[in-house]
Amino acid sequence: MRPKWGTLMKHTTMGRRHILRSVAASVALSLAVSAVAATGTSAATRPSAVNAKTGGEATVAINETFAGFCYSALVAGTALNGMSTIFESLFLKAKNGDPIGLLASGATSSSDFKTWTITLRPGISYTNGQAFNADSAMENLNYIRGAKYVPPATNLWTLGVGVAGFANITSLTKIDDLSFTVSLFKSQNDFPISLAGIGMRATAQLATGVTCSSTPIGTGPFTMSSWSATELVVVKNPNYWRKDPARPTVKLPLLDKISFIVVPESSQRAAAVRKKSVDMAFFTGRTDNTYIADLQQRKSVVTVYSSPSLFYPSLYLNQSNGGPFSDVNARLAVVNCIDRANFNKVRLKGRGETPTSVLGSLNIGYSKKGFTPFNPTKSKQYVASYLAANPGKTSLTFTVPFESATQVQNNAKFLQETFVKCGITMNILTEEQAVWAGKAYNVVTGKQPYDALYTAGLTDVVAVGNFAVFATNQFPADSPNPLKGFFRNTLGPLYNLTRHTDTTIDDLLWQGRAASTKASSKAAYQAATQKIQELGIMTSIANFGWSLVSNKKSKLSAPGSIAIVKGQATQAVNPSWTDWAGISKG
Structure with a gap:
């Protein structure tokens, strides 16, 4: 069920208790099922991306439903993975946990780790043409951390769990169009990692509860074509900013279209990827091990990429x-x-x-x-x-x-x-x-x-x-x-x-x-x-990993085949983020 955040827009001076009741269900489910910024690495050998081709489509089976695109939407796990084709974060996580700049080019701190300067990459725009810059990054972070809640409160439909996650932030200050500072109450030596997985949204999306929930506008490699609770279809963003660092003349993304379809039952997901009803499918080690083990035995049919038990x-x-x-x-x-x-x-x-x-x-x-x-x-x-x-x-x-x-x-x-x-x-x-x-x-x-x-x-x-x-x-x-x-x-x-x-x-x-x-x-x-x-x-009780399974007839390149930054590898198998921009169809 999609939250009706538009009703909050009309009552910016409502009581705190009423506001909290309005966001309670959304915050709860987001916390319970999200694997926010979880990590993984591929257990299979990755083929070279040198001969990666452009064009083609892919269908991916996931196990979580879509419920909108605002910060507070009831979206988790593999549904976030689909959304990561649209929204990008300031940083990503390397295999060892270090930050890798995505929309940001870097971060430096004061000696006490209480002040961080974030520098952004130039020349990036949202798919509606709005420039991604310091003003936009700060706007997003202020909404996420709940700064807009302080009376006179505005845009309360953006209120979510980031209020707790970023409680250590006291203020944001713009330096210039491509840099800003973050002031913290207590020292935090790993602050840039806390920004990994936090997707940036255009001002037009944040404008109302309706647009925030149903009109995603990001900087990502794909844009939304259509969506429902059980399917998200995205198409290539022709103006996407990234290129293959190993082949600077090759613009990303490589695929033209991706369809993420929800298949809740793991047995059905396994059958679908075996029979090539879908090209790829996600499986969790928490409940799907019987099917993962079976798929790993079918080496002539599928390739299984798995994360460690993280x-x-x-x-x-x-x-x-x-x-x-x-x-x-x-x-x-x-x-x-x-x-x-x-x-x-x-x-x-x-x-x-x-x-x-x-x-x-x-x-x-x-x-x-x-x-x-x-x-x-x-x-x-x-x-x-x-x-x-x-x-x-x-x-x-x-x-x-x-x-x-x-x-x-x-x-x-x-x-x-x-x-x-x-x-x-x-x-x-x-x-x-x-x-x-x-x-x-x-x-x-x-x-x-x-x-x-x-x-x-x-x-x-x-x-x-x-x-x-x-x-x-x-x-x-x-x-x-x-x-x-x-x-x-x-x-x-x-x-x-x-x-x-x-x-x-x-x-x-x-x-x-x-x-x-x-x-x-x-x-x-x-x-x-x-x-x-x-x-x-x-x-x-027991630690587990995730697996992403690809049908060999689909001829899709391995996740993580193309680096974000040359020489820096991100997690290849991750329920909430995959570098779909770098996946090609041979």
Whole structure:
């Protein structure tokens, strides 16, 4: 269902609570299902792009629906991937997590990492002819971070999760047409990475709720031809600015047209790419491993490009709702009763990474310290301690919502049956994602009602996205951000699904951001991870990757065949971004 943001336009002076109710559902689902700026690399050998041809069309099967093109639209994962053909961000992420300039040519910081100067590439325009410059970049960032919300509020249909994500920004200042400064409250050594995946939109798109949602105007290699909830068709932008850095005379994009079609069932996606009903299809290692494994055996028919296991879904134990997890013994009982090795073997067909930390082994904050392996005996001891401290309780029982999809329910039942071995009862509440996310990410009350949630959130090799998940609040108590008064108790803790209140973890996270060397930054982030694990605040189950499968008869070049900048490789397989400009049809 598409949000009716146009109704907000008429009431720019409405009360804060009314506004928050209007954006609540949108923010919730965006947070719950987005793999914002997640990373991946191709496991297959990439063919040379030297002989890449121009022209041709491609059809790509994805698993997420389209719901509009504004910042606050209910769009996630592979639907964002389709939209990335239209919208471009200031930066992208390299394989190692370093920023690569896309619309921006670079970023420099003050010695304390509190002031960043962003320099833009010249000669770039939106597809409606508007120049992309400092004014446009600042306009986008001010809308995203909620600066327009401060009375007299305007364009409230743009209000979304960026308010929390960019809570550290205090102001933006134009230097000239191609550069501006960003002033931060606290030091942030990785600030440019936080701008990766934030698509820039033309002023005309942002003008009204209707245009923002339905009329996408970006700088990207393609423009929208048509769209519905289940299909996005884009056609070549003839005035696109990029060229192949290895062949400077070759203008991008190489394809003329791409159709992204929604095929929710993984079995149907697998059949479609095998039979060439579609040219390419995305698959998630969280639920689609049976089909990925089968496709990998069909080497004469398809090519499978896969990412490492860079997605770390976790069990978030809520300390704030009156359930059992305000007691550390209850939390430690649960985290000691996760049979990760068998979950990976049985549910992920051995294709995932069996966790030894709440973060994957490639992440800067990865630490084994304080992490608890499967130990039913120890779990039972913590159950006994919990019951002794809570004489009114006769069992350690908690409830978790899971979607109705067969594979999701099977994941839930595996966990449920394992907990029985430790004397723990996990009740399965069947609720679709849109339902439980609307309650868990409640921007009106800031409350999280569920005992626990098993969902995504942690990802990547860098700390940017995970910072928000681990921190107690995105608006520190001493923040001078004028939005703090509006959002500290609602959007501020929204990513913190456990609602833990341990600010020593915040201190370690900010130390990581302020560090002048990667080694000292890593040490601080690892210390925060250790603290989270020792307190049983949350725990991992199994880490997974994504796969992009191409039918060989389609003769499409591999993702990532053409560099954004010569010598700098981006992630090739990523559910939310693919360099479609560089893919050709031979």
